[in-house]
Amino acid sequence: MMAVVLIFGCTPSKKTMEQMNHHEPAMGIVYPKTKKVDTITDYFGTKVADPYRWLEDDNSAATKSWVEAQNKLTFGYLNAIPYKAEIKARLKTLWNYEKVSAPFREGSHYYYYKNDGLQNQSILYQASGLKQEGKVFVDPNKLSSDGTTSLSSVEFSKDGKLMAYLISEAGSDWRIGKVRHVDSGKDLEDNLRWIKFSGTSWAGHGFYYSRYPASSDGQVLSGKNEYHSLYYHKIGDDQSRDQLVFRDDEHPLRNVYASTSDDERFLVVSVVESTSGNAFKIKDLSKANSPMIDVVTSFEKNFTFIDSEGDMLYFITDDGAPKSKLIGIDIKKTERSQWVTVIPEGEDKLESVSLLDGKFFVNYLHNVASEIKAFDINGRLLGSVKLPGLGNASGVSGRKEDNFGFYSFTSFNYPNSVFKLNTKTFESDLYNKPTLDFEPDDFVVEQQWYKSKDGTSVPMFITYKKGMKRDGQSPAMLYGYGGFDVSETPNFSPSIITFLEKGGIFALANIRGGGEFGEAWHKAGTKERKQNVFDDFIAGAEFLIDQSYTSKSRLAIRGGSNGGLLVGACMTQRPDLFAVAFPAVGVLDMLRYHEFTIGWAWASDYGKSSDPEAFKYLYKYSPLHNVKAVRYPSTMITTADHDDRVVPAHSFKFAATLQEKHTGTNPVLIRIETSAGHGAGVPTDKRIEEAADMWSFLFHETGTWK
Numbered sequence: 001m002m003a004v005v006l007i008f009g010c011t012p013s014k015k016t017m018e019q020m021n022h023h024e025p026a027m028g029i030v031y032p033k034t035k036k037v038d039t040i041t042d043y044f045g046t047k048v049a050d051p052y053r054w055l056e057d058d059n060s061a062a063t064k065s066w067v068e069a070q071n072k073l074t075f076g077y078l079n080a081i082p083y084k085a086e087i088k089a090r091l092k093t094l095w096n097y098e099k100v101s102a103p104f105r106e107g108s109h110y111y112y113y114k115n116d117g118l119q120n121q122s123i124l125y126q127a128s129g130l131k132q133e134g135k136v137f138v139d140p141n142k143l144s145s146d147g148t149t150s151l152s153s154v155e156f157s158k159d160g161k162l163m164a165y166l167i168s169e170a171g172s173d174w175r176i177g178k179v180r181h182v183d184s185g186k187d188l189e190d191n192l193r194w195i196k197f198s199g200t201s202w203a204g205h206g207f208y209y210s211r212y213p214a215s216s217d218g219q220v221l222s223g224k225n226e227y228h229s230l231y232y233h234k235i236g237d238d239q240s241r242d243q244l245v246f247r248d249d250e251h252p253l254r255n256v257y258a259s260t261s262d263d264e265r266f267l268v269v270s271v272v273e274s275t276s277g278n279a280f281k282i283k284d285l286s287k288a289n290s291p292m293i294d295v296v297t298s299f300e301k302n303f304t305f306i307d308s309e310g311d312m313l314y315f316i317t318d319d320g321a322p323k324s325k326l327i328g329i330d331i332k333k334t335e336r337s338q339w340v341t342v343i344p345e346g347e348d349k350l351e352s353v354s355l356l357d358g359k360f361f362v363n364y365l366h367n368v369a370s371e372i373k374a375f376d377i378n379g380r381l382l383g384s385v386k387l388p389g390l391g392n393a394s395g396v397s398g399r400k401e402d403n404f405g406f407y408s409f410t411s412f413n414y415p416n417s418v419f420k421l422n423t424k425t426f427e428s429d430l431y432n433k434p435t436l437d438f439e440p441d442d443f444v445v446e447q448q449w450y451k452s453k454d455g456t457s458v459p460m461f462i463t464y465k466k467g468m469k470r471d472g473q474s475p476a477m478l479y480g481y482g483g484f485d486v487s488e489t490p491n492f493s494p495s496i497i498t499f500l501e502k503g504g505i506f507a508l509a510n511i512r513g514g515g516e517f518g519e520a521w522h523k524a525g526t527k528e529r530k531q532n533v534f535d536d537f538i539a540g541a542e543f544l545i546d547q548s549y550t551s552k553s554r555l556a557i558r559g560g561s562n563g564g565l566l567v568g569a570c571m572t573q574r575p576d577l578f579a580v581a582f583p584a585v586g587v588l589d590m591l592r593y594h595e596f597t598i599g600w601a602w603a604s605d606y607g608k609s610s611d612p613e614a615f616k617y618l619y620k621y622s623p624l625h626n627v628k629a630v631r632y633p634s635t636m637i638t639t640a641d642h643d644d645r646v647v648p649a650h651s652f653k654f655a656a657t658l659q660e661k662h663t664g665t666n667p668v669l670i671r672i673e674t675s676a677g678h679g680a681g682v683p684t685d686k687r688i689e690e691a692a693d694m695w696s697f698l699f700h701e702t703g704t705w706k
Helices: 002-007 014-026 061-079 084-095 494-501 519-523 531-546 562-573 599-606 612-621 649-661 684-702
Strands: 040-043 046-049 104-106 109-115 123-127 135-138 149-156 162-169 174-181 187-196 201-203 206-211 229-234 243-246 255-260 266-272 279-284 292-296 303-309 312-317 325-330 340-343 349-356 359-366 369-376 381-385 404-411 414-422 428-432 443-451 457-465 476-479 505-509 555-560 580-584 634-640 668-673
Touching (some): 061 649, 229 255, 457 494, 476 531, 494 505, 505 531, 531 555, 531 562, 555 562, 580 684, 634 649
Parallel strands (some): 476 555
Antiparallel strands (some): 104 109, 109 123, 149 162, 162 174, 201 206, 279 292, 325 340, 359 369, 404 414
């Protein structure tokens, strides 16, 4: 490993030389033998080999044997790192603090989520008032012995007497629907299956929800999801009697979602065929046999239903407003020419809107930090909410008839805290702030701007411990996502604090493809422009090195899902630039991603290999297809056996290819979590274990443990 340090132009100190002795497990590492099959696909005259396609079958004995062998190697390597136990112990200490959500009122009760510290899943509590101590209402920790069953959605009937809730098992996107009687605390007989990508929306004596047709056992986790359908479930009925409300039989790859207004008068049905853009319909439920009105039939722009007031329905849209605006649509005049702009597009990205106390509370992103402004029902600016600092605030929540609401605020050195907002004066009082075993003032959060390859200015948050010397000697983690209009904002993590305490630097690059600056920023990182995303991230890494925050031999990169694609593309394009890479649950086979589960919906960002023009650029950057016989950064791929969104085959095939072609003696490993999915609902003990493995691996491979 000494050669690695010298290659990057660094002269190792005595301390570093001593640390490098701990790298012995990497020497002579023997990877499990992965068989190759002669599988070739012809894409418009280009023959592409796919020798590890057999790993796509997650049910086969051969794949399961391969997973066991890879995990044996990976955990054997990680468990040999001498300071892993110390890192894990510190993680547990930092993680062990009470986490409480903003409360919300339903009927005569208040509800909130709370985790005492190390509980695997947060518990839903019920209280008779804001100042009353709550009692356990739903404890998902009791739903499975290993803590992998999670509560994914709760919705109460208008009178607050019934609660529909969805649970996820082992991290899967599939949901099971149940109904609980509030006064008795007992579940009714209602039991709904095959729910996916859905919430519940109450109306009358039941609720709307979305589901797929029943699937065969062998296809549950990887089969293509088709014919998403909207149903109405009446309380007490067997699921077989549920009413089909809408399904597009001519377009099986469209998804459908329902929302009802707070007064349950309106049903808004959104139809999507990708992750960007939606059509929608409106139905007036107060009138018997009222028609379903088609308001928007194209899929070019985004429309998000907020709520209604009288005959007016309010939507956030980027139609004619790349940074989004708020519009009103009168149920009697739904033609586009009759739409009313309530809050026009501004200079900053409009993220969310809530309606309470007769006012709109609007969340904006100003240079990727939250701002909350209040407007009257006609869109006149009333004032602003003062926030604690540079960070991320949730939308204001509350009942429409109340004169107060709640919001949460967090930043890299500011644990998620709840504030109570006076909706008359716009003044906030701290409602709940957790107590942790760390000092926030010991850390610095700054925002820097740098130039990407094409000259575009890109912002980056950089967090580190006060007193750090900018001499290039610090280990650094650069994180990014860059896709699907998702805004990556400041957020507190006890895991990151653990890294910072040991002299690490955490950097978050707000690269193109995300939603931080509106739809134009998003579109600049899609399809044939996807390379902009990778260029932005690579330029961010070079900035950290050029400004002496870190050096090549100490820089790690990480991203999950679409961010896993980001890491995979950057490490294959610039293997010389990074010391460590963590592609997590990544989309890594860009030629076949659309063949599995919901993958087809991502084509709005990626394009599909069935299109000859899209094939060219996908093949050019697809991580799986660009692995060459060179030395790669020390790599720990992470995935999970129940990931039914980005199926683990992506990671399996990428790992097998890396292990085949990597020319270095440093490790390229894959860590496969069991009884876990894409990330939602992961129990606390698994989060701590994975974080301990990640930071141990980073310190070990960069030789920077202190």
